[in-house]
Amino acid sequence: MAYLELDRVAKQFGAQTVVDDFSLAVGKGEFISFLGPSGCGKTTTLQMIAGFLDPTRGAIRLEDKDLTAIHPAKRGLGIVFQSYALFPHMTAAENVAFGLEMRNVPRADRAERVRAALAMVGLAGYEDRHPRRMSGGQQQRVALARALVIKPSVLLLDEPLSNLDAKLREEMQIELRQIQRTIGTTTILVTHDQNEAMSLSDRIVVMSQGRIEQIGTPQETYEKPASAFVSQFLGKTNDFAGTIDRTATPVRLVAGSWSAPAPAGLSGPVTVSIRPERIGFGDAGLGAKILTRIFQGNHWLFQCDSECGPAIVIRQNDGKPQPTEGEAVRLTWRPEDMSVRARTGG
Amino acid sequence: MSTVAEERNARAPWALTAPALMLFVGVLLIPLAMTVMLSFHDWGQYKGIEPVFILKNWQEIATDPYYAEMFRRTFRIAILTTLLTALLGAPEAYILNRMSGRWKSFFLLVILGPLLISVVARTLGWALLFGGNNGLVNKLLMSLGVIRSPIPFMFTETGMVVALAHVMMPFMVLSVWAALQRLDPQIENAAMSLGAGPVTIIRRIIMPQIMPGVLSGAIIVFSLSASAFATPAIIGGRRLKVAATLAYDEFLNTLNWPLGAAVATLLLVALVLIVVGSNALIERRYAEVFR
Ligand SMILES: Nc1ncnc2c1ncn2[C@@H]1O[C@H](COP(=O)(O)OP(=O)(O)O)[C@@H](O)[C@H]1O
Ligand SMILES: [Mg+2]
Numbered sequence: 057m058a059y060l061e062l063d064r065v066a067k068q069f070g071a072q073t074v075v076d077d078f079s080l081a082v083g084k085g086e087f088i089s090f091l092g093p094s095g096c097g098k099t100t101t102l103q104m105i106a107g108f109l110d111p112t113r114g115a116i117r118l119e120d121k122d123l124t125a126i127h128p129a130k131r132g133l134g135i136v137f138q139s140y141a142l143f144p145h146m147t148a149a150e151n152v153a154f155g156l157e158m159r160n161v162p163r164a165d166r167a168e169r170v171r172a173a174l175a176m177v178g179l180a181g182y183e184d185r186h187p188r189r190m191s192g193g194q195q196q197r198v199a200l201a202r203a204l205v206i207k208p209s210v211l212l213l214d215e216p217l218s219n220l221d222a223k224l225r226e227e228m229q230i231e232l233r234q235i236q237r238t239i240g241t242t243t244i245l246v247t248h249d250q251n252e253a254m255s256l257s258d259r260i261v262v263m264s265q266g267r268i269e270q271i272g273t274p275q276e277t278y279e280k281p282a283s284a285f286v287s288q289f290l291g292k293t294n295d296f297a298g299t300i301d302r303t304a305t306p307v308r309l310v311a312g313s314w315s316a317p318a319p320a321g322l323s324g325p326v327t328v329s330i331r332p333e334r335i336g337f338g339d340a341g342l343g344a345k346i347l348t349r350i351f352q353g354n355h356w357l358f359q360c361d362s363e364c365g366p367a368i369v370i371r372q373n374d375g376k377p378q379p380t381e382g383e384a385v386r387l388t389w390r391p392e393d394m395s396v397r398a399r400t401g402g
Numbered sequence: 403m404s405t406v407a408e409e410r411n412a413r414a415p416w417a418l419t420a421p422a423l424m425l426f427v428g429v430l431l432i433p434l435a436m437t438v439m440l441s442f443h444d445w446g447q448y449k450g451i452e453p454v455f456i457l458k459n460w461q462e463i464a465t466d467p468y469y470a471e472m473f474r475r476t477f478r479i480a481i482l483t484t485l486l487t488a489l490l491g492a493p494e495a496y497i498l499n500r501m502s503g504r505w506k507s508f509f510l511l512v513i514l515g516p517l518l519i520s521v522v523a524r525t526l527g528w529a530l531l532f533g534g535n536n537g538l539v540n541k542l543l544m545s546l547g548v549i550r551s552p553i554p555f556m557f558t559e560t561g562m563v564v565a566l567a568h569v570m571m572p573f574m575v576l577s578v579w580a581a582l583q584r585l586d587p588q589i590e591n592a593a594m595s596l597g598a599g600p601v602t603i604i605r606r607i608i609m610p611q612i613m614p615g616v617l618s619g620a621i622i623v624f625s626l627s628a629s630a631f632a633t634p635a636i637i638g639g640r641r642l643k644v645a646a647t648l649a650y651d652e653f654l655n656t657l658n659w660p661l662g663a664a665v666a667t668l669l670l671v672a673l674v675l676i677v678v679g680s681n682a683l684i685e686r687r688y689a690e691v692f693r
Contacts, residue, residue, distance in 0.1 A: 153604075159597055
């Protein structure tokens with residue numbers, strides 16, 4: 057049963073439609089990511105859930121109650137902003153205590169909960185520090201503690217890790233996931249970083265230009281992208297132009313010299329999407345020439361010129377000899393590793 | 403070779419700032435020092451200024467209650483003006499900051515516009531509105547029967563405070579405005595999401611953060627009001643004197659330059675002490691907000 061539900065939500069600023077037809081059902085305890093390029097409407101959607109913006113159309117329900125009818129101050133959601141928006145004139149403990157104070161939690165109880173919340177995010181002993189005297193990572197943790205201490209029904213995170221350096225970001229990702237698993241708060245994360253979305257979420261909502269492109273588990277969106285946009289956005293991918301040959305029996309899917317039994321329900325020109333790490337070198341298949349070969353430690357990256365245009369191949373560095381630059385190769389893959397879509401236009 | 407280059411490098415900043423430094427010394431420090439020296443000279447109705455070193459002027463200021471009253475009035479007016487600008491200017495800046503694009507620029511212009519008009523013109527405007535029986539507002543209110551006699555404005559401290567506050571308002575608004583620009587744009591949303599209502603947000607979140615702006619605006623307004631000349635001269639005339647108008651009168655009417663210099667020096671020293679002192683206090687108190 058859906059805990060938080062967005063039903064055909066849309067937002068317009070003047071004539072510009074920023075979010076359109078956004079429907080999503082979030083289960084209790086689920087970790088959802090909104091993933092998409094900058095400007096696609098992720099923050100706008102999050103702010104509509106938070107109540108800082110009113111949807112132009114559609115409904116938002118929490119446990120079947122209309123959330124849009126509730127004032128943002130009464131929604132009881134925990135929000136971590138991209139800039140953290142900590143109160144600079146208050147210490148870490150005062151920042152975290154603020155939400156409890158607003159809820160009239162008794163002083164002694166408050167102190168205990170603040171201490172526990174700061175300890176949970178690894179900031180025990182930092183109670184009396186002011187935000188400006190903390191590092192970005194520490195401020196981020198204070199913001200998380202401040203949002204979590206009020207036991208929010210839903211935790212909303214707007215690019216919370218984008219201001220951290222790469223190493224710290226990875227650490228925080230792991231920590232965030234652990235904290236979320238422990239306390240089980242339903243969480244929505246906004247991000248433009250596909251690795252972050254994939255490593256943290258139960259499900260990913262891929263967005264483009266205010267619309268949902270696909271909703272699915274990280275694996276589904278990566279391996280069975282619903283659109284060219286999704287496959288391009290979630291990591292590297294090869295798109296080959298192919299055709300379904302109906303004259304052959306059984307019907308075959310042909311891309312250059314590569315062919316396989318055609319999937320049902322398609323005909324004519326198609327696009328074959330295949331991840332670089334799912335392509336192997338074989339005796340038969342798509343003809344290609346290796347242009348460059350890049351060693352990247354645990355794997356090799358090959359850039360090839362194939363019959364169907366440029367192709368990239370990633371091979372595990374398993375110690376076996378690999379083709380060299382300039383070598384002619386054949387690219388093969390298993391039919392179940394590719395996704396095939398009807399090709400429109402050219 | 404390198405030492406020559408280094409030496410030249412070390413001298414470069416001095417060489418580059420020398421013209422400005424010389425101007426600063428020439429037009430500010432030297433006249434200032436001369437004013438201080440002047441305050442120790444003697445003066446007589448018929449003998450004029452005598453370049454001797456005596457404490458006569460300072461003794462007169464210290465013992466004659468007239469001067470104490472006049473300095474008290476000067477600072478009372480400055481303090482009230484500062485309070486009035488803070489009370490009106492801070493909310494004004496806050497509201498202005500919340501307006502949307504086009505209105506914001508328009509009202510900012512309205513607020514800063516007066517800076518383009520001479521203080522004399524602006525103060526005379528007040529005099530036209532409230533000046534005695536002929537003031538426009540007074541005439542109107544009297545003809546409507548709201549008041550019987552004209553609202554006392556000219557030659558009153560209230561009038562001076564109101565006119566000065568009007569003149570000084572842009573400085574307060576700009577100062578608070580600058581502090582508001584430093585706020586995180588999401589800070590109010592953050593407080594709201596934690597359950598704070600609009601009053602709590604202003605009292606607990608916004609006010610503490612713009613306080614440094616209000617206080618630095620207050621320092622500017624206070625020092626400008628305490629040393630203001632044109633407005634007190636027009637509203638107060640020769641009847642209600644403040645330090646600046648008194649010094650002016652001593653210099654140009656009585657021609658007792660040494661006494662005028664002593665008044666001016668005392669005003670300057672008092673202002674410097676107050677400004678430096680409160681600045682240090684503010685910076686210590688709001689170290690976290692300033693960083
Ligand atoms: N208050 C606003 N008024 C007008 N346009 C806005 C406003 N807020 C956001 N937008 C526009 O909506 C689009 C989506 O913005 P946003 O939701 O912030 O994107 P994202 O968070 O995915 O980067 C952008 O094109 C942005 O310019
Ligand atoms: Mg955003």
